[in-house]
Amino acid sequence: MNSSCKIDQVAYLGPEGTFSHEAAVIWGSAIGVASFFPVENLLEVVQAVLEGRCQAAILPLENSIEGSVNLTQDLLLEEPALQIVGEVVLEVRHCLASKETDPQNITEVWSHPHALAQCRRFLASRLPKARLCPATSTAGAFVLATSRKGSAAIGSSFAARLYGLPVLYQGIEDYPGNKTRFVIVSRERVPGRGPYKTSLVLALPENRPGGLYNILRDFAEAGINLTRIESRPTKKELGEYLFFLDCEGHAEREPLAGVLAALRPRTSFLRVLGSYPCYREGGKEDD
Numbered sequence: 244m245n246s247s248c249k250i251d252q253v254a255y256l257g258p259e260g261t262f263s264h265e266a267a268v269i270w271g272s273a274i275g276v277a278s279f280f281p282v283e284n285l286l287e288v289v290q291a292v293l294e295g296r297c298q299a300a301i302l303p304l305e306n307s308i309e310g311s312v313n314l315t316q317d318l319l320l321e322e323p324a325l326q327i328v329g330e331v332v333l334e335v336r337h338c339l340a341s342k343e344t345d346p347q348n349i350t351e352v353w354s355h356p357h358a359l360a361q362c363r364r365f366l367a368s369r370l371p372k373a374r375l376c377p378a379t380s381t382a383g384a385f386v387l388a389t390s391r392k393g394s395a396a397i398g399s400s401f402a403a404r405l406y407g408l409p410v411l412y413q414g415i416e417d418y419p420g421n422k423t424r425f426v427i428v429s430r431e432r433v434p435g436r437g438p439y440k441t442s443l444v445l446a447l448p449e450n451r452p453g454g455l456y457n458i459l460r461d462f463a464e465a466g467i468n469l470t471r472i473e474s475r476p477t478k479k480e481l482g483e484y485l486f487f488l489d490c491e492g493h494a495e496r497e498p499l500a501g502v503l504a505a506l507r508p509r510t511s512f513l514r515v516l517g518s519y520p521c522y523r524e525g526g527k528e529d530d
């Protein structure tokens with residue numbers, strides 16, 4: 244769909260107090276979104292937009308410690324009706340919260356698998372005996388930890404306060420400056436101003452020396468900066484990959500438009516996932 248739309252509602256991975264929620268509010272506040280609503284998992288987040296229950300949804304795409312969120316990449320590929328219309332980069336600070344006042348009494352730690360992975364070293368050194376339990380989200384983990392004896396949860400200190408769990412340790416991510424990048428998807432275009440970024444996915448027609456190099460060279464020669472490259476299995480044959488690329492520029496404007504036109508006949512698959520304003524802290528866009 245190519246029409247522009249006004250965004251009234253944004254779906255996010257709930258419950259209230261997830262990092263996705265925080266990122267949705269940052270993006271939505273900048274464009275005057277009226278409301279945000281939580282859903283249970285990322286498949287549901289996408290379904291909410293596809294079924295028209297909201298006009299946009301937010302998905303975590305990559306983290307500076309743990310790397311890509313594979314499910315998000317797969318969903319972006321599998322749902323051609325959706326396009327990326329925005330991005331938010333959020334600083335992710337984790338705390339460990341529990342009703343247990345003595346860390347010795349903690350036997351299980353709940354959180355989103357990505358959050359547990361971002362705190363791996365902390366957990367191994369401070370709570371080596373605790374069982375690590377995957378939850379659907381960080382805030383979902385706090386809900387669980389409120390009702391289970393001997394349990395703790397990892398997530399934001401905002402969520403810990405929201406669910407009434409005392410914080411035992413703060414800033415427990417294994418590396419400083421931990422950040423997660425989220426993308427906002429919609430069935431329709433959302434007006435915005437540049438500078439732009441474009442996300443695309445492509446496949447090479449054959450596995451031969453220099454195949455990927457020949458594609459990347461076009462970007463280099465046009466002076467287009469690539470900001471991310473990631474491969475995912477095609478799920479058809481072991482060793483066959485799709486390449487997810489993010490680059491600076493808009494797919495409908497030069498020089499990127501020309502590069503994409505030249506690449507199409509040299510790829511077996513090429514889809515633009517969206518061109519959208521680069522994230523600026525404070526939600527501002529350049530003129």
Ligand SMILES: O=C(O)C(=O)C[C@]1(C(=O)O)C=C[C@@H](O)C=C1
Nearest residue numbers: 261262263303355357380381423
């Ligand atoms: O559980 C949450 O709070 C989420 O928003 C999900 C999620 C993720 O999927 O990476 C988002 C940010 C953090 O990296 C940890 C978890």
